[in-house]
Amino acid sequence: MWRNLILATSLFACVIPVGRSELEPRKTVTIEVYLPECARLWIEGHETKSRGPKRLFVSPPLPPGKYTYSITATYTSPDGPQTVTRLIDVRPGDFESIDLRPAEMRPITDVEYEPTPQKVVDALLQLAKVNRQDTIWDLGCGDGRIPVTAARQYGCKATGFDIDPDRVKDSITNVRQNGVERLVTIEQRDIFTLDLSKGPTIVTLYLLPHLNAKMLPQLRKLPPGTRVISVAHRMADIKPDEQIVVETELGEFDVYLWKAETLRAN
């Protein structure tokens, strides 16, 4: 288990909750940190005892609000001693992952591959009210299950983008096995370089909270009427237009929907 440290409640006294409500349920925050194996790590100025290339922190259940953590790693590189600090905004219920490794140690992807359970794929396409005229873009498409399912079930066009050549190969195989080559295109691209202003009527994401926030300037260029769906993660502090919870054998998945006009207005 990666739960190698439960952060002490006192740590959270260092951060400033906004908009607390005693009536709403408390939830934990989980933060995964990638760093060089021997790095020392501080959270809110407290040095942690854990070691290894990936460290996981789970907070005690917290009241609703926004919390900012300062995360600092120190390590020695061929260029000498390095100190890296990152500020990270989280809300109770968030899973966040940050990478403090030097550039040459980082993978090409911004988030690890984790497929959306098929039951959640089916539910999110229903939530989006997909029809034949839609064009779906899945940003970070993994094995292509979202575009392939959309084409098979709704007969619409879909494109999957992924930066990882192995995921692109998996997606192309999936497209061929399902006979949807006429409707589905797969491209190897960095999603943060895509122009979203022309093309999709539905955008799907299964990334991380900070990557959704990074994607916002691109999403705000989507034409009105476009729907944006995020699996598991919120979009900065923008209230979704719709939200569902899907129960799966891996646990509950939140699925959020924003209209493009909502993202533009916030």
Ligand SMILES: C[S@@+](CC[C@H](N)C(=O)[O-])C[C@H]1O[C@@H](n2cnc3c(N)ncnc32)[C@H](O)[C@@H]1O
């Ligand atoms: C959590 S998986 C989601 C896969 C798929 N959308 C699904 O829901 O089953 C995230 C995917 O994003 C891809 N990815 C990460 N960073 C990326 C980037 N900058 N550009 C394109 N794809 C990226 C990863 O390779 C991975 O396949």
